Amino acid sequence: MEKVVSINLNGNAFQLEEPGYVALRAYLERAAASLQENPDRAEILADIEQSIAEKCARYLNERKTVITRTEVDAILAEMGPVEAGDSQSATGSQAGAQTRTDAPKRLYQIREGAMLTGVCQGIAAYLNIDVTFVRVAFVILAFATFGAAALIYVVLAFIIPYADTTEEHAAAYGFAATAQGLIEQAKRHSESFRARQEWRRGWHWQQRAWQRHWRRHERRMRAQAPVGGSTPSMPPVPPPIAPPSYVAHAVLGVTTPIFAIVHAAAFVAWAYVLLSMLTTGTIFGWKLPVEIPVWASILILVVLYGMITAPLKALRFIGYEHQYAPYHHSFGALHGVVWLAATALFAWLAYHHIPEVHALIDNLPNAWHRTGTFNVETFLHDLEIDRLFSRQ
Amino acid sequence: MPISEKLAPLRKGLLEFVILKIIAADKVYVADMLKLLSETEFATQEGTLYPLLSKLRREELVDYEWKESEAGPPRKYYKLTAQGRTQLATLNDYWKEINRTLAQLEK
Numbered sequence: 001m002e003k004v005v006s007i008n009l010n011g012n013a014f015q016l017e018e019p020g021y022v023a024l025r026a027y028l029e030r031a032a033a034s035l036q037e038n039p040d041r042a043e044i045l046a047d048i049e050q051s052i053a054e055k056c057a058r059y060l061n062e063r064k065t066v067i068t069r070t071e072v073d074a075i076l077a078e079m080g081p082v083e084a085g086d087s088q089s090a091t092g093s094q095a096g097a098q099t100r101t102d103a104p105k106r107l108y109q110i111r112e113g114a115m116l117t118g119v120c121q122g123i124a125a126y127l128n129i130d131v132t133f134v135r136v137a138f139v140i141l142a143f144a145t146f147g148a149a150a151l152i153y154v155v156l157a158f159i160i161p162y163a164d165t166t167e168e169h170a171a172a173y174g175f176a177a178t179a180q181g182l183i184e185q186a187k188r189h190s191e192s193f194r195a196r197q198e199w200r201r202g203w204h205w206q207q208r209a210w211q212r213h214w215r216r217h218e219r220r221m222r223a224q225a226p227v228g229g230s231t232p233s234m235p236p237v238p239p240p241i242a243p244p245s246y247v248a249h250a251v252l253g254v255t256t257p258i259f260a261i262v263h264a265a266a267f268v269a270w271a272y273v274l275l276s277m278l279t280t281g282t283i284f285g286w287k288l289p290v291e292i293p294v295w296a297s298i299l300i301l302v303v304l305y306g307m308i309t310a311p312l313k314a315l316r317f318i319g320y321e322h323q324y325a326p327y328h329h330s331f332g333a334l335h336g337v338v339w340l341a342a343t344a345l346f347a348w349l350a351y352h353h354i355p356e357v358h359a360l361i362d363n364l365p366n367a368w369h370r371t372g373t374f375n376v377e378t379f380l381h382d383l384e385i386d387r388l389f390s391r392q
Numbered sequence: 393m394p395i396s397e398k399l400a401p402l403r404k405g406l407l408e409f410v411i412l413k414i415i416a417a418d419k420v421y422v423a424d425m426l427k428l429l430s431e432t433e434f435a436t437q438e439g440t441l442y443p444l445l446s447k448l449r450r451e452e453l454v455d456y457e458w459k460e461s462e463a464g465p466p467r468k469y470y471k472l473t474a475q476g477r478t479q480l481a482t483l484n485d486y487w488k489e490i491n492r493t494l495a496q497l498e499k
Contacts, residue, residue, distance in 0.1 A: 011465075031439070040446035047442045050465065051422065080437025 004066055010049035014056050015065060020072030024052070029165075031082035038084060052079065106246060108163035108172040117157040125173045151341075158334040159253030161246050256331050257338040259316050263309060264342035268350060270305045276360050277301070403434060408444065409487070410434050412472065412480045415454055421467045445470065453479055 002017040007024070016024065031048060035041040055075045056067050107126045109118035120138060124131035141149035163172040273283055277297055281288050288297060316335065350357040410432075414425055422441060429436045448454045453476035456468040472480065 035443065038443065038446070040443075040450065044442045044446050047422070047468070048438060051438050051442075054423075078437065080439035082439040083443060 002069070009053040009056065010046050012050075012053040012057075014053065014060075014067060016067045016072060017069045020067060020069035023069065023072050023076060027076050027079070027082075034082055034084050036084075044082075048079065048082065052076075055079075105173075106168075106171045107160055108168055109157065109160045110163050110169070110172055116153075118162070119153055119156045119160060122160060122163070122172060128173075154337065155253075155257065155334075158256070158331070159250060161249040252331055253334070256316070256334050259312055260335045260338035261342045263312055263335075264339050265346055266305070266308055266312075267339075267343055268346040270301065270308075271347075272350065272357055272360070274298070274301055275364070276356075279360065279363060407434060407436065407440075408448070409480075409483050411441075411444065411448070412453065412476060412483065415470050416472050416477065416480055419457075419469045419471045421459075421469050425470075448476070452476075 002019065004015045005018050005021040006013060006015050007021060008014075028045070028049070032041070032045060035044055038044065052075060055078065056071075059067055059071045105126060108122045110121035110125060111118045112121070113131070114121050115135065120134040121131050124134045127134075138149055138153060142153075161168075163169045277283055277288065278294070292300075351361055352358070410429070411425065414420060414428055420428075422438065422445070425441065426436060426438065445454065449456070452473055454470050455473050456470045458466045459469050461467050
């Protein structure tokens with residue numbers, strides 16, 4: 001039993017088994033791609049669809065209303081690969097004379113058969129070697145570099161885009177540009193497809209639910225924005241349609257960690273300033289003027305921090321806004337992970353290499369002790385009232 | 393290099409000539425052309441023929457007209473333009489020239 005997909009071929013409706021549909025779509029995508037430069041592209045594609053429609057009709061009668069996958073394969077084999085009319089490099093028209101032309105190869109993550117996220121699969125496909133070698137190499141590297149390779153894996157998992165469409169799969173393997181090759185590819189695809197269908201249905205449902213949630217959230221945010229006036233400079237963004245392009249994804253994958261690191265540095269510096277002010281009443285050796293109460297200086301610091309990081313945040317969100325909304329989550333997660341790691345690293349570096357920070361942290365228990373068991377009264381007393389009185 | 397790989401570009405280069413010849417003989421539609429070709433060494437598939445025809449039409453060598461068919465939607469029937477006829481004549485002459493050369497070299 002196969003799921004059936006209804007399609008429109010140049011104005012004719014047909015029902016195809018799902019794997020057949022996948023193969024046909026791959027064929028037409030390939031045809032459209034190879035006719036990219038052709039001024040009569042639309043017309044040729046219409047002719048081809050019409051011709052496929054006529055062939056489909058041959059397989060149907062009153063009692064047979066669905067085209068099977070085998071029949072689609074036969075039709076496509078009969079059609080032959082679509083060659084750009086002017087190209088000199090095209091192979092002979094007879095089947096069998098197909099050569100593997102080098103499609104532009106790109107590094108993608110491949111979900112099919114992946115252990116984790118498909119980074120190794122993608123690298124293996126790119127280098128045209130067995131995935132096991134890549135995995136073993138990664139594990140050995142991870143031990144040899146005390147875990148750095150594992151971190152690199154995580155970063156790569158975020159940076160390298162997923163191969164989702166047939167075209168992208170072809171690019172991931174540097175696949176033969178012939179339609180026949182794509183059909184083979186689609187066939188392989190549809191075999192693993194069935195096994196994953198159940199799981200996938202659940203996943204799609206979940207995804208849609210998330211998307212609905214996200215869209216609702218976004219609408220609310222957008223409705224609120226002009227009233228709250230918090231982001232007046234943000235232009236109205238068209239609804240996200242396309243997933244991010246390969247380049248956009250990679251750019252976002254690279255810029256997100258950079259923002260996260262800058263953000264972490266700002267945070268560590270800020271935390272140092274705040275702590276030093278609370279415990280010693282000085283900032284980088286500069287004594288706070290007496291007339292500024294501690295609560296006001298905390299407030300000023302918070303506002304300052306907000307002002308410094310606001311442009312960073314805005315930049316980051318502009319990046320997201322121009323991308324497909326659900327991708328927000330993965331880049332948000334990347335930002336979080338990198339931020340956390342960078343914060344820990346900076347804090348550690350500062351503790352070990354800047355004597356002032358070292359002294360401050362070591363003094364922290366004493367300072368805390370002096371502030372006493374934490375209740376509002378003693379806190380206010382110690383921090384502010386006490387000081388105010390003592391200075392009067 | 394296997395001989396079939398040497399013959400493929402030859403066939404490919406001649407395909408345009410052959411198509412012009414077929415269209416010159418009679419107004420035809422694509423399925424007719426494919427059927428005619430299928431029995432020859434020029435057997436061709438739609439994937440190749442449609443782009444080639446569109447190229448010929450851009451070069452104003454062929455043109456088509458829509459004709460109703462008894463089964464299904466209207467079909468495109470192709471015919472030669474005046475320019476196409478001239479080019480076919482040139483190609484014919486050239487082909488005879490090549491044949492003559494080949495025959496002479498055999499002696």
